[in-house]
Amino acid sequence: QVQLVESGGGLVQAGGSLRLSCAASGRTFGSFTMGWFRQAPGKEREFVSAIRWYGGSTYYADSVKGRFTISRDNAQNTVYLQMNSLRPEDTAVYYCAASDFVKLVASPDRVDYWGQGTQVTVSS
DSSP: OOEEEEEOOEEEETTOOEEEEEEEESSOOTTOEEEEEEEOTTSOOEEEEEEETTTOOEEEOTTTTTTEEEEEETTTTEEEEEEOSOOGGGOEEEEEEEEOHHHHHHOGGGOSEEOOOEEEEEEO
């Protein structure tokens, strides 16, 4: 059993910053890729960013490249998403995810584990 607990969401003005955290527990994560997805009202869940647990290779959606940074603390089993230069269109519920790399980047439907989500609201 894997548990993913997100924190750090909130309300911020456009141009501001937030940092999301995802604390993972329940198993070893050496073979997993950790990621962030988001879902805005009326839209499908979409990929935002991912990081390999070992090696640390990172991946980003084009819409967030240069503004968001994903990182991890292996000792704390925690993944972070630093979000800078936030825009109103970044408003969504952000979900932490864990799965093997191919499944995680292929489709949200193939992700093995999800957190409960944290709301990010960017006002204009």
